[in-house]
């Protein structure tokens with residue numbers, strides 16, 4: 001079982017896309033393990049995007065992320081880290097297929113509605129950063145209807 005960090009960015013919250021985005025992950029069969037609406041400050045946003053600090057768009061990206069509340073989430077499921085890219089679409093909405101979140105709801109790479117961890121290791125780091133208090137421990141009763149084999 002993998003876990004990934006997903007953030008609905010300020011544009012997604014302001015545009016009323018929270019329910020739609022959560023619904024896509026829920027309907028796929030993934031399990032919601034953490035959820036909070038939070039406005040982060042500049043040092044926190046800079047830490048989250050530290051790997052991009054040399055990029056020319058870094059300051060604009062940080063301004064965007066601190067401009068309003070975001071929805072921080074942890075989703076769990078088999079292959080969730082790789083599958084989430086197919087649900088979300090390419091980073092640049094211009095290259096995102098219709099049917100993906102960015103393909104359906106975004107136009108500009110600088111307002112691409114949603115962030116997700118790009119690998120299992122970055123997911124682990126991002127979950128620790130955003131959920132230092134820990135996440136919910138629960139198991140969905142739907143597991144036998146979503147997975148053929150019982151999962152650990």
Ligand SMILES: Nc1ncnc2c1ncn2[C@@H]1O[C@@H]2COP(=O)(O)O[C@H]2[C@H]1O
Nearest residue numbers: 052057061091109110111112114115116
């Ligand atoms: N060329 C760019 N111009 C502006 N923002 C960018 C550019 N490339 C990447 N980003 C942003 O940087 C973010 C890094 O990962 P995200 O999935 O959060 O989504 C990305 C975009 O919001």
